[in-house]
Amino acid sequence: MPEIRTPDQRLRVFVSSTMNELSEARVAARRAIEQLHLTPVMFELGARPYPPRDLYLAYLDQSDVFVAMYGESYGMVEPGREVSGLEDEFLAAKGKPQLVYVQRPAPHREPRLTEMLERVARGGVSYRTFAHPDELVGLIGGDLALLLSERFGGTTGAPAPAEPAEPVEPVRTPRRLGGTNTFIGRRREQKELRSLLRGSGPRVVTLAGPGGIGKTRLAVEVVAAVARRFESVATVEVDQLASARQVPPAIAAALGVPDTPGLSVLDAVAGSVDGHRTLLLLDGFEHVLDVAPMVAELVARTSRLTVVATSREPLHLTGEHVFEVPTLGVPDWADSTATARRADSVRLFADRAAAAGVRLRLDESAVRTIAEICRRLDGLPLAIELAAPRTRLLDLPDLLARLDSSFDALGAGARDMPSRQRTLRSTIAWSYDLLDPPDRTLFARLGVFGGSFRLDAAETVCDAAFDDVSSLVDKALLRPDHSVPGEPRFSMLHVVRDFATERLAGTGEAEQLRKRHAEHFRRLAFDIGASLAGNDRIRPLVLTCVADRDNCRLALRWFVDNGDAGSAVGMGLAIWPLLFDQGLAVDVQEAMDRALATDLSADDRANAQLVLGMLAFLRADYGRAAEVLPAARAHFVARGDERGAATASLVFGTIDAATDPDEADRELRSAVDTFRRLDDRWWLLLAQLSLGLARVTMHREDAAIPLLEAGVRDAREAQDDVLFSNGLIGLALAHLHTGDLALAGRQFGEALERAVAFGSRETIPRALDGLAAVAERTGDTDRAATLFGAAEGVRGTAGTDMWGVDREDHAQTGRRLRASLGDEPYRRLTTGGAALALDDVLELATL
Template structure:
């Protein structure tokens, strides 16, 4: 790094600050550190299992490798030194921090301090790469960290002699950034990557399926292929995890969610995906497809609507569809029976074992003495990567000889017990069972309990399941043991520590729960926790906490999906209906209505007794898409039945919203009755006002404005939009503020009021950015394009139009032509100033969403937007 000036990052590339401290002793100080780091708009990296026995060094290294600054906070405790270890996890983290990384250390005043911590602090004082300071209180620490980080970055800025090089992977507009980043090295797959790349060149193979047993490394190979083929797919790569998707009907909604396509019901989801992928050379990775293989024909339909898209699938079974090219993912090669060190070192399987064993025990090395045992382990595990990793994780406790002996004694018995599985499936399952058998009984029970979670989960969620379980009260220690055993992985999402199990490991855990007859109880406990979370967070969707509620629910989305599935699966159908209805605003904002429809139809198909309210909820969601895509008198009648059922159940609030939906359905009919629709919307509005539902009142006012516009009453429409904006502002409702604001701005453009329209579009653009509402961002850019066109600024109009068009294309947006205003204004300039307009369009087509927002806004608003985008 010597001689290379540091790079000053743009706001969408958040600097990561690794925080090291003991956990419980300094809980208040850790909270203060997080607050200081987030105040600086940086990303805290707080490894909650750090500073403890059995530190998983591979994770420390991964976290430190991805961090930019080290912050150490030391109190009185040195931390426990585990058997066989020389240092505590606290010192381990300090030792592993790269020498070139800036280090800020804070030492809390203490009357007594562990002798070994005093020795560590002495080392720190003599380390010329460390800045350290004493403190007394958590509040004082928070201020000091914030000041020191500001000073550090000011110094780095002064050292910077050139503008930053853009980092596409960190850009808000980079599609390849969606591909997961492996936390460990991929070993022995070079030939596979080259072979699959050759299958993807040219786009002749529409679907390439990586087929192999669980644990063979299909997902990891797909990640590496995605990164190795970025040049073949200039329009990006999307990684779609299907691990928690169990219903074939959810394939399209899940693809849409990953693409950023918002399903608001106004157009068929397949059509919106088609528009999003049209004329774009993209790779879509579909991971863990075997659970929904019945949905494979959907891919064939996508071939037609998205002819330039290519699909890379991982699955345990062949899809058997037209256009599929199968690539068998084999286990890693193992040495011959006689294992010498040289032969072992030439074997990818043995190299993988050594690499993962060294992560568990840095002193581990392949030697003449242990080569035969390492070879025996890899042969017994048939070169299956996950099995090898599970065995290597035991290197902290056992020698290779001890591992080999125990495997030799256990695997034959374990594989014999599962003769109904294919051979390599038996080996993988037996390896998991062997790994789990080494856990304490309490940790084994905890591991099996985790099977009810979706792709990721938090420590709080795990602890909520503990009531009455053997591990109740010691979840954090149990999770630590599972991380050490490579059964659980830990990552950082949105500044929070989250945990996950690989798909095959989760299957095993859930299977064990079923065998014990305990899966139902734990599914219920899981559903209860997330139901409580929804009841806590959902009220914020209607008010000033809307953006925060949307963000929090987004982080929990995999388990929200799992929870509603658990509720339906365990026949808690009324609870499932309440759960879905509580999140109506969330489903609407993020565009998840098609997925909810699948669950509600499944609920109705059970043909079990449900309350009128639950039936109304289920039919409301089922009819939502129909009223937009296939409008009919039957849909209007169905929503009228929802009104009756909601009223019968005493939910006047829901009944009023169903009245508004019925009016909207009436407007979509081939021969719409606009007068009746207006009367119904006004009735719904009056009811909602009387009930104090400000959110629904405001969104109904927007519907009244759109209806007035369709009927030619532009003054009335503007009055409705202004009123909706006032209601949304009063309630802190960002979603309706964005929708109403963009409608107001369009009417102002029609009237030629450029200055007033500009003010409205700037405000709504900022609101949409805050809500992460990409449709609103596109509308705001288009509105400001119209403003520029009114003023005759062709280049700016072209830039904003093309930037909005890129977003519109990517997320498959549709619009009612009557409400599209900027295009006519822009196209007038195509004749008057064609060269300037074309130059602007060429510029705008290259902008990321973050860059487009920065271009669109003046300096004060630009700074606010950049601050918000930094947290996307």
């Protein structure tokens, strides 16, 4: 039969403390003990007619639990004793459960108390700290409740803690986050986050970013990596909770803090974790942001708690460190196959395809296609994870084609993924559903843009205000874009924009917005053209044009589709001189072809033919240029348009330089005279450089060098990277022909450096060919052949052709290298050069 006790025989808790210094703390301790229906045993002077030591030892002997609170005073040492009553009580409590609480801060703590606390710690008794007596209610209450359940349950007859006054909704037990598949990449991010979570770093770190970017997986990996630095680690899947009200009890459950009668959940948690180095991961916080101040309060009331949160927007807390999680790195167009194969996004795609049972052969063709798929998906991990298993049904080119038209190509994810991440649409919809109505309206409207856009474009086209745009940035549905220095721009991930475009289609204002969008970018194109004619600084114009290439493409298509092909032609005429970016050049060329198939005015038709011919010439498609430009020039001559006629003559003069040098020289000099008379400074610069380069082709170097030197100087001043780098190549070719190899090498090298900086896929191989020629003539044939092959590799990767003015020098260098090396070494070295990544080529070029 179990021992039966009368109701007055409750478990006794002895409280040891200095009575005056810690009087308020003693009151708090009594309250915590009584709330658990236990009996506080507290020594008071004069309470009984016995010597003090006999009294407190008797009280202690009859108690079940020892609770001690220490501040700054060691207490009085009685005559004939070696320790104070405070330490004597602690020593006498050996063998009982001991809960020790130390006040902080304590700047005037007596040395003997400090020494005693050191002995306490060495003896294996850990203690917790408190700053204010109110904290003790939660600390002592929580620790005693846990002690009851672990040590006294079922043996002492002590009552169970009372039920809380208000029922709490059930909290789901957290599972291990992150899945079971391989974690790939993110080395830089892991290193930075591990550094933040060490030592005295921020105590609230939020991993922010759009859905599907891998916040949870990254957080789990980092938490696992630093876990050994903490005494305890806990996770709460906040995204699985139905409301903000469930967050505090979920945190308490994860940390093992029991319900404590008379205490709020926050008080109990703060009291329980204070003093312990604890790491708390709160995953998916974006839908309960209203409770974020509770997190801040919890951190403020504890001394060693660190919180890592994942959220689609920052928590906006004082002291919070926001870590924007980037997308996975995708290969650049200039990367070698080997380099592209090592890119995180490509590795993830191949790994997830293999997990689905598809072993991809990662040859050059496959890697290039996978890289393009990853670019189309913006390196978004979830999108890649959803796309890769589709290779069971689709080959890579077919998958890439389908991605351009439908979310459905991505399919559904694994069944054990959260429902909101089973498809990419549901992931984005989760973020969309959290928006308030004004944000939803703006989000849909911004779907009208392609690529990045300026703030003033959003204001003009979508009636957006800066705060409205900022709100969507906070919620990770928009991203700041820094492609143009000093210009506030924003962009959406492709998959997010696709979702916004779907929403826009259902609003009834899509066509009106598309018209406003097209008109805005037509005005932008005209402004760029006017600035170009005035020979302002060219580089900002180029950067803007390239940054808005997707918007310009959409505007061009809209005008042609809606019966205003003349506006499309006007845009093309305004911006073609800046289209070194091949993608936009192709877009404009396509628009001009479509415009010519409509009923254009004679002037618009000639202008479309001029734009087509100039773009074909820049891409070394001399056949197409010769096909469309004669009619355009004839029209310009007939109507007295000197500028249009002279522009077309630049092409004819350059093409004829090798076959009819005298006629070519006459045509180009006439164009120079025309642009000088019209005071069109940029076109005059283009004409002078064209004449100088043509004279190099004619082997009239003495006449070419002064023109090219002046043109290169003017192009540098105008910040025109295209004309500067290509003019420099012409100048280097002239010095190569005259035998000044050292100067030619320096000029080819500078041209290469500038071409790489602005990403010209046409100019880079021209400079590499020149450096190969210099290396061959100085006897460095192995390096020359490797550079020669690298030039061909860049042309192949970029899809560009060789300029006509370069063909004679290129062929001569190839013949000399083959004769010097022999066929097999020549083939081996050029093939090796073609396979190099651009970074490796640049290293070789600078030797």
